[in-house]
Each structure stands twice: as structure tokens, then as C-alpha cells.
Amino acid sequence: MLTESHVRATVAAALEEDAPWGDLTGEALVPAEARASAVLVAREDGVLAGAAVAEVAFHEVDPATDVQLLLHDGDLLKEGAVVATVEGAARAVLRAERVALNFVQRMSGIATQTRAYVDAVAGTGVRIVDTRKTTPGLRAFERHAVVCGGGRNHRFSLSDAVMAKDNHLAVLGDDPARITAALRDARERLPHTVHLEVEVDRLDQIDAVLAAGVDTIMLDNFSLADLRAGVAAIAGRALVEASGGITLDGIREVAETGVDLISVGALTHSARALDLGLDVEVAG
Structure with a gap:
């Protein structure tokens, strides 16, 4: 703030x-x-x-x-x-x-x-959110500007929410059972007020993440077809966020796949x- x-x-x-x-x-x-x-x-x-x-x-x-x-x-x-x-x-x-x-x-x-x-996603119900790709020391100013433009804020910092990204999952390895267990353990240790989001970059990662009961699943750099498949697989059991390489010209098509959120680093970094x-x- x-x-x-x-x-x-x-x-x-x-x-x-x-x-x-x-x-x-x-x-x-x-x-x-x-x-x-x-x-x-x-x-x-x-x-x-x-x-x-x-x-x-x-x-x-x-x-x-x-x-x-x-x-x-x-x-x-x-x-x-x-x-x-x-x-x-x-x-x-x-x-x-x-x-x-x-x-x-x-x-x-x-x-x-x-x-x-x-404006490009008007009528779809999709929320446009920012990222942590901000100018060091000016994050609060830039995030305020996003809200002025009608967007929403993602987590402010690493201290605000748990967001397991690709490098976190890489440390855990490729075993789906191990990923599920690690996420469940994290959920049990977190206060009930803390949001848990996980980034996936392949469709075959979704089931293991869903099994842990996470709040949001980010579909990173998915094709439009895979976004639709991911939304169908999640089936309302978690919020779905699309991210990665999304341009103004293509954002309407992304919104129409059924995702709930689209995070766009370009709002602040470009x-x-x-x-x-x-x-x-x-x-x-």
C-alpha cells in the first residue's frame, strides 16, 4: 500500500x-x-x-x-x-x-x-494482475498505478503468500507423490490466512498439485489449447492464473479460455x- x-x-x-x-x-x-x-x-x-x-x-x-x-x-x-x-x-x-x-x-x-x-478483456470476468517485476524501491508506487488503471495487485512481496514456482518444484524433483506431499506439508504448517499458489508449466503436473489442495494454479507459458485443457482439468477446484509471454494483442484469446486471472509483467516492466x-x- x-x-x-x-x-x-x-x-x-x-x-x-x-x-x-x-x-x-x-x-x-x-x-x-x-x-x-x-x-x-x-x-x-x-x-x-x-x-x-x-x-x-x-x-x-x-x-x-x-x-x-x-x-x-x-x-x-x-x-x-x-x-x-x-x-x-x-x-x-x-x-x-x-x-x-x-x-x-x-x-x-x-x-x-x-x-x-x-479494456481488452472487458466482459470476460477475468482479472488483470501485476507481478513483482517492478523497479526496486518503487514497487508500491507502480502497484498503485496498476490499480489506478483498473488492474489488481498480486502478492506484494515474498513475505505475503506462498508461491511455488518452477525452480521450487525442480528442487523437489519430478516425483508427483513427493510434490503433493511437500505441498500438503506446507499447507499444514502455514497459517490459515496464507494463500498457496503453485506454478506449473506442463499439463501433467496439474493432478499432483491439485491433490495438495492449493488455492491457485498458475499455468505458465501454456498454449491456448493447453490453457483450455488446464481449465477443464482443474474444474473449479482452484483459481486458474495464466501467465508468461502474454501480449496486448493476444490477451483476449487467453481470457476466453476460462482462466480467472492473467498476470502481466509488462504492466510495470515495459x-x-x-x-x-x-x-x-x-x-x-
């Missing part, structure tokens, strides 16, 4: 990174008494995310900077839309500009890409930043 304390700490670190010894350009060229009014503008269509994070960036540099948010996270953007107005000491506004834009552009890009995937800009209107 994106908390206020986490936002402030992360934004403060970003500002320190961007101006560790001050803004030499602003201090050299801009009079200390100068004021600036600016607008944060969308330069293309998309979905907004990170508006409040941008606001924090301006306030971290100078709490007296006045930021008025006219649009909010999750709102649809049209080219030319004014997201916020900013007014304050010119040096402070200019110092915060790049960090504020970096957050809102990155997060809005993720929200926009997520919305495209969600999203293009949305073009927003800060335009100074008045300086004096």
Missing part, C-alpha cells in the same frame, strides 16, 4: 539525488524573490496516476508552494488537460519540477498501459512514461 510516510521518504530521496548540493542553475539565474505560476498539463491521452506524489515533491522543496489538483488518480486524461496548478517561489518550483514529473509520468504510463489490458509537462505561465 502506498502510505504517506513512504511517499515522503521516497520523494525526499529522489530530490536529494537530483540536487545533492542545491540547484546550481536556479540559484545562479533565478532571483531569490522571484515567483512562478505553472500548470501541469497532459500532452497526450491516458490515465492519471501519481498526482498526489507530484504534489508532495513540490511541498518537500517548499511547504509554502500552493498546489491545486484539478484531476485525481484514476481519471482519464485528454491531451491538453490541466492536471494541477502550481504557484510559489520560482526556485522551489523549478527545483521540484523534474522529480515531480518523473513520478507522475512513470506512474501514469503504467496506469495507461494497465487500462489497455483491462510501460512507457506518459507525456506530461510543467509549463510556467507567469514569472516575476
Whole structure:
């Protein structure tokens, strides 16, 4: 979850990174008494995310900077839309500009890409979920952006749920009975609130996993035909998640195989930043 304390700490670190010894350009060229009014503008269509994070960036540099948010996270953007107005000491506004834009552009890009995937499966009942393929240190920001775009969050970290992937199963070996026993033992030792998911990459692994009473089975890199066969084999006894190599062009066909969830790493690891800009209107 994106908390206020986490936002402030992360934004403060970003500002320190961007101006560790001050803004030499602003201090050299801009009079200390100068004021600036600016607008944060969308330069293309998309979905907004990170508006409040941008606001924090301006306030971290100078709490007296006045930021008025006219649009909010999750709102649809049209080219030319004014997201916020900013007014304050010119040096402070200019110092915060790049960090504020970096957050809102990155997060809005993720929200926009997520919305495209969600729209592509509309009417199927399938949930689009993110993965742990996020920028280190920015996971909470990027996952918030996924939700702004209409997606859902998968487990946040390794500490949130049990997810046995192919490498975990490889350690256990190919014996189906051993895999079932290991998963059952894990289930017995886990608190009742902990979700248990297992990734399989072959149809012949499903029975052993099902026998352990898991909550979700991920069908990884399955063909459409094998996805349909996997859904039929599981037959409602666990949630079915599809993952691996899923593109926007092909996601509708994946959704129509009957899976419950589709996890897409591209929501976060391949999203293009949305073009927003800060335009100074008045300086004096």
C-alpha cells in the first residue's frame, strides 16, 4: 500500500539525488524573490496516476508552494488537460519540477498501459494482475498505478503468500507423490490466512498439485489449447492464473479460455512514461 510516510521518504530521496548540493542553475539565474505560476498539463491521452506524489515533491522543496489538483488518480486524461496548478517561489518550483514529473509520468504510463489490458478483456470476468517485476524501491508506487488503471495487485512481496514456482518444484524433483506431499506439508504448517499458489508449466503436473489442495494454479507459458485443457482439468477446484509471454494483442484469446486471472509483467516492466509537462505561465 502506498502510505504517506513512504511517499515522503521516497520523494525526499529522489530530490536529494537530483540536487545533492542545491540547484546550481536556479540559484545562479533565478532571483531569490522571484515567483512562478505553472500548470501541469497532459500532452497526450491516458490515465492519471501519481498526482498526489507530484504534489508532495513540490511541498518537500517548499511547504509554502500552493498546489491545486484539478484531476485525481484514476481519471482519464485528454491531451491538453490541466492536471494541477502550481504557484510559489520560482526556485522551489523549478527545483521540484523534474522529480515531480518523473513520478507522475512513470506512474501514469503504467496506469495507461494497465487500462489497455483491462479494456481488452472487458466482459470476460477475468482479472488483470501485476507481478513483482517492478523497479526496486518503487514497487508500491507502480502497484498503485496498476490499480489506478483498473488492474489488481498480486502478492506484494515474498513475505505475503506462498508461491511455488518452477525452480521450487525442480528442487523437489519430478516425483508427483513427493510434490503433493511437500505441498500438503506446507499447507499444514502455514497459517490459515496464507494463500498457496503453485506454478506449473506442463499439463501433467496439474493432478499432483491439485491433490495438495492449493488455492491457485498458475499455468505458465501454456498454449491456448493447453490453457483450455488446464481449465477443464482443474474444474473449479482452484483459481486458474495464466501467465508468461502474454501480449496486448493476444490477451483476449487467453481470457476466453476460462482462466480467472492473467498476470502481466509488462504492466510495470515495459510501460512507457506518459507525456506530461510543467509549463510556467507567469514569472516575476
